[in-house]
Amino acid sequence: MSVDTLQYLLGMAGTVAFAVTGVLAVTPRGIDFFGACVLGLITAIGGGTIRDLILGVPVFWAADLNYIWVALGASFVAFLTERLLTRREIHRTMLYLDALGVSMFAIQAAQKVMWLDFGMPIAPILLGVLTAIGGGLLRDVLAGQPTLLKRRELYAIPVTCGCILYVTLLTWFPAYAVLTGVVCSLLILCLRSSAIYWDLHVPLWLTTQSRHTDSTQSKK
């Protein structure tokens, strides 16, 4: 199996994980199967779609519809087997798969932006992060849930660190593109997995305290 095939299969595994975690994020609040499939699909392909719109290139799934089929299929299965998937150990597995997807998609996106020589050096980082978290943001907004940006989850920060390192290393050592990509993906995967494993959050001193605690509790 070649490196390309492996990367493709890992990408599909990541797509499955994105769709499944997307569906599981909305099912606890009551949703019909249509909404679940749409939100699963959006979680899986939303980030990359916004990235491609900003880059001004054709959306990635137009050229390879497998991303759509896999995301729709995974969402459908996730909706049907939802009670099974929310069992703690299976949900955990999906979170780790999701971390794998995030780590790969972010670096792939940064790579794509660097190839296009688009807004170096900050755009590859921004669009890498956007690709990784954009789908989840869209899903939460459409489902009326608090987005990632409000949840103190250690999700986007590992991705940002990985993308910054990737762009920095590749600017200094352009010859080691593949190695750098693998290392930075692994870095994101490790950081994110640690956050899942030890249930780490952004420390409170890096957070402004809500001054409307009472009203926010009752209102939102």
Added chain:
Amino acid sequence: MSVDTLQYLLGMAGTVAFAVTGVLAVTPRGIDFFGACVLGLITAIGGGTIRDLILGVPVFWAADLNYIWVALGASFVAFLTERLLTRREIHRTMLYLDALGVSMFAIQAAQKVMWLDFGMPIAPILLGVLTAIGGGLLRDVLAGQPTLLKRRELYAIPVTCGCILYVTLLTWFPAYAVLTGVVCSLLILCLRSSAIYWDLHVPLWLTTQSRHTDSTQSKK
């Protein structure tokens, strides 16, 4: 009157209906005239705009500003006559006009995507549905209301069925493009009108039950 003129006039009637139902969806919760006009306009042209961005073609209203004028005018009139329009029989009429708009815009969008040979066979279905419901989704998100995806309304499902049938038939019988389009539009119109008439919803067994019922009630 030619078929094209008829289609154009029906399209404008659909635009009016989208804008009016858009304004009526937000006025019960208190809104000023500026917000109402913006949200009416977004309901009317939002879906098609997102579709065109994804397709990478110029937005449809840039070439024919009548869509904007009609949507803005209808929103303005709807805001002024809101107390009249919410009378049950008139509101019903607008819902049926909205169904007409949805059925036409979805099939027109699927047609446009197929002409561009973009991501066949799944993209015409996805973008047909997106064109029909995208404007309403945007409106609900900007107005802070629960979106369609959370409401168990039989709205997007008839559209999806119609678009799937359209793409299937047109792949098998490419010679009957006009007939297929009319039939599938009518199918969506019938299904959606039935849902309005008998107040049909997605059955509960196709829905995950909210496990946070109490907290959701009080919080959201």
Added chain:
Amino acid sequence: MSVDTLQYLLGMAGTVAFAVTGVLAVTPRGIDFFGACVLGLITAIGGGTIRDLILGVPVFWAADLNYIWVALGASFVAFLTERLLTRREIHRTMLYLDALGVSMFAIQAAQKVMWLDFGMPIAPILLGVLTAIGGGLLRDVLAGQPTLLKRRELYAIPVTCGCILYVTLLTWFPAYAVLTGVVCSLLILCLRSSAIYWDLHVPLWLTTQSRHTDSTQSKK
């Protein structure tokens, strides 16, 4: 100092103000530093990005990354010095700077759309307003706050008046492009500053009253 340099510096001052007011809009409800920086950045460049996507031109910040650096830097500083910035007189200063940014960005956007001869005469007005308020809308949606469209703030209406006047004057007197731009920017700045100074809102008779007052109070 040439006019171009002055305009550029004022544009950067506006970017700083957008980012800072963006951060200050979300910090009272509790947010970590990552979310604050992302939302500050989105407030500053979101409107112009959506405008460029609709116009089908490369996003403005790809060609001049200073917009990103300045917005990120200002967001970071705003997060750190937040308790200082919320002191009444400093917050006021930022609101006036924000008004300056709005007035310039709206007219610049209308100008850009007119140069491209895109959807005259309505598109320059729509996209001028969208550029001015789009970033704030995105921020509020992602932060789960009521958007501008629901708040009866006199924010978008001054911008709309200025853009309408700008397009009207420029259609009649195309020779006085610079003068017209300055006059219309000043008009927006004056109207918006008056709204800040006297705490003006959209009058209630231009607003539909919420008919769900009780439920909205407790639910939302």
